[in-house]
Amino acid sequence: MESCFDLKLLDLHWIQNTDDPYDLCAHGHVLVKIGTEIVSDQNSLYVTVSATALYLMRTLTSNYQEGDYFSQLLPCCGHSLIVDEAKGNVLICGCSSGIDWTILHREDNTIEHRSNNGQVAAISKDAYQKLVFDFADQVDQFY
Numbered sequence: 001m002e003s004c005f006d007l008k009l010l011d012l013h014w015i016q017n018t019d020d021p022y023d024l025c026a027h028g029h030v031l032v033k034i035g036t037e038i039v040s041d042q043n044s045l046y047v048t049v050s051a052t053a054l055y056l057m058r059t060l061t062s063n064y065q066e067g068d069y070f071s072q073l074l075p076c077c078g079h080s081l082i083v084d085e086a087k088g089n090v091l092i093c094g095c096s097s098g099i100d101w102t103i104l105h106r107e108d109n110t111i112e113h114r115s116n117n118g119q120v121a122a123i124s125k126d127a128y129q130k131l132v133f134d135f136a137d138q139v140d141q142f143y
Contacts, residue, residue, distance in 0.1 A: 004121035005113050006033040007056075007131045009049060009138045010042050025078050026050040026142050032074070032099070035119035040074055040099045047074040047099065050143075051092045053136040058089070059111075060129055064103040066116075072098030 010029040014020060025048045032039040040047070055073050058064070064073065070091040071078070077094035084091050102114040110122040123131075 004035055005111075005123040005128070005131075006031060007135060009135050012049060012138065012142050015046075024050075026139055030074055032101070033121075034101060034113045034115040035121045037115050037117055037119040039101060039115050044074075044099065045076055045097065047076060048078045048092070048094065049135075049139050051075050051078045051094075053132075053139040054090075054092070056132045057136055059103045060132055063105055066100045066102065072100040073103075074099035 008031040010031055012026055012028040015023050015025070015027050027046045028049045029040070029042045029044060030047055030049060030052060031041050051071065052074050055064075055069050055071070055075075058069070059073075066072075070082075070093060075092065075094050076097035078092040079095075080093040082091040082093060083089075101116060104112040104114070105125075106112055106122065109125050111125055111128040112120060112122045114120050
């Protein structure tokens with residue numbers, strides 16, 4: 001079961017490969033594999049991995065459906081930060097490009113991932129937490 005879902009940060013950089021004080025987001029490629037489907041890899045678009053880390057951490061305790069965070073799980077960009085006081089979080093708004101999938105918490109202590117093409121993979125909650133924390137730690141270390 002553990003090998004059916006994979007998440008890895010493949011590379012990490014600033015958008016112009018320069019530490020620009022106006023660029024607050026880390027960017028890179030992310031490997032996401034659901035079942036036998038490669039949802040994202042080094043041949044996919046660069047995404048805003050700092051926003052991805054935040055979004056994935058939210059999925060540790062909540063289900064995720066497309067559009068729940070006013071973005072995608074792997075957003076292309078994040079032009080604006082908006083405080084959503086009603087939900088007590090931050091929205092990172094960007095363009096409509098990005099990569100998404102569904103994440104559901106099941107009663108058997110597993111996290112189910114569903115691609116937009118119908119692939120399904122389940123991973124134990126503990127293994128998923130480790131993947132997400134490792135991802136977020138790599139982004140944090142970049143800053």
